[in-house]
Amino acid sequence: MGHHPEEDLARLAAATSDIEAPADFTDRVMGLVREADHPIFAQVARATRDLEPSAALADSVMRGVRETDRSPASDIKSKPTSKVVWLDGITRGGVGAVLIAAAVAAGCVLFASYTEGDLDAHVIATVDSVEAGE
Amino acid sequence: MSVDLRLVATRVAKGDVEAFRQIVDHTRAPLYRLAVRLIGDIAEAEDVLQDAYVSAFKALSDQRYDGRSKLETWLYRIVTNACLDALRKRRTRGPTTELKTDIAFEGHVHAEARVALVELDALLSQLSPQDRAAIILVAVEGLTVKAAADVMECSEGAVEQRLVRARSNLRSMRQEGKASDGSSS
Numbered sequence: 001m002g003h004h005p006e007e008d009l010a011r012l013a014a015a016t017s018d019i020e021a022p023a024d025f026t027d028r029v030m031g032l033v034r035e036a037d038h039p040i041f042a043q044v045a046r047a048t049r050d051l052e053p054s055a056a057l058a059d060s061v062m063r064g065v066r067e068t069d070r071s072p073a074s075d076i077k078s079k080p081t082s083k084v085v086w087l088d089g090i091t092r093g094g095v096g097a098v099l100i101a102a103a104v105a106a107g108c109v110l111f112a113s114y115t116e117g118d119l120d121a122h123v124i125a126t127v128d129s130v131e132a133g134e
Numbered sequence: 135m136s137v138d139l140r141l142v143a144t145r146v147a148k149g150d151v152e153a154f155r156q157i158v159d160h161t162r163a164p165l166y167r168l169a170v171r172l173i174g175d176i177a178e179a180e181d182v183l184q185d186a187y188v189s190a191f192k193a194l195s196d197q198r199y200d201g202r203s204k205l206e207t208w209l210y211r212i213v214t215n216a217c218l219d220a221l222r223k224r225r226t227r228g229p230t231t232e233l234k235t236d237i238a239f240e241g242h243v244h245a246e247a248r249v250a251l252v253e254l255d256a257l258l259s260q261l262s263p264q265d266r267a268a269i270i271l272v273a274v275e276g277l278t279v280k281a282a283a284d285v286m287e288c289s290e291g292a293v294e295q296r297l298v299r300a301r302s303n304l305r306s307m308r309q310e311g312k313a314s315d316g317s318s319s
Contacts, residue, residue, distance in 0.1 A: 033301075038257065038308065047250040049167075058155055061154075064187070
């Protein structure tokens with residue numbers, strides 16, 4: 001009597017479980033892929049291998065950099081590093097910013113109390129009309 | 135002599151504008167080659183590279199370089215992104231009819247390099263900028279897929295997908311070219 005097919009498959013799996021691709025497999029595959037690539041890639045890589053700009057590029061870049069550094073926009077850091085960002089803004093703005101912030105805060109309190117009073121009056125009027133209806 | 139550009143970057147971040155020249159001097163050759171290879175046109179690549187350097191300076195001044203990657207890798211990423219933007223603009227603008235600006239900073243560009251770049255640009259003009267960048271970074275710059283993914287700020291899988299798409303498109307173009315050559319002869 002023969003073995004069960006499952007046992008044969010299990011033996012086959014056990015026997016082949018240690019099989020691995022050779023160490024240079026990836027390199028060989030990548031080599032084949034590169035060979036299959038259009039020859040222009042290798043040609044460009046070779047032809048531009050020694051390409052480099054003249055020192056005038058650095059001069060030109062530095063001119064652009066100095067202009068950027070002098071421009072007013074560069075005085076303002078685009079990302080404040082302080083964790084208290086709102087305070088950072090007030091600190092930079094000085095006394096004027098503190099006064100504006102105080103005025104805005106007072107306005108908020110007034111607005112909140114006004115709307116609260118309005119709401120109370122509206123609720124009382126509604127309750128009165130319901131009571132009158134009953 | 136090797137210079138730790140991270141230290142130089144710290145000086146720039148503290149306001150030493152002239153220290154930035156040291157960064158440009160140490161990185162201009164490989165970044166010039168990268169821009170030229172990605173763009174395929176020397177004059178346009180020079181403009182893009184200059185703008186990329188100025189962007190890098192602004193980022194350093196704003197302390198947006200966190201020092202986690204090497205400064206060279208960070209610059210490589212900035213130049214690649216600038217080239218991708220230029221390629222996207224070129225695609226929306228369509229083929230330009232205006233005369234190209236003069237090449238200003240080339241050292242010695244051999245005729246072979248010019249011819250190869252024109253051929254490369256024509257070949258890759260049908261690819262999307264992202265697919266084009268992926269194939270240039272891997273097939274011309276010689277980066278690994280992992281390094282290309284790092285530069286393009288995407289997953290390795292995304293780079294592999296772009297490479298497959300780019301190679302497949304190039305293969306079809308080659309076959310179409312061969313077929314049209316065969317039918318005309």
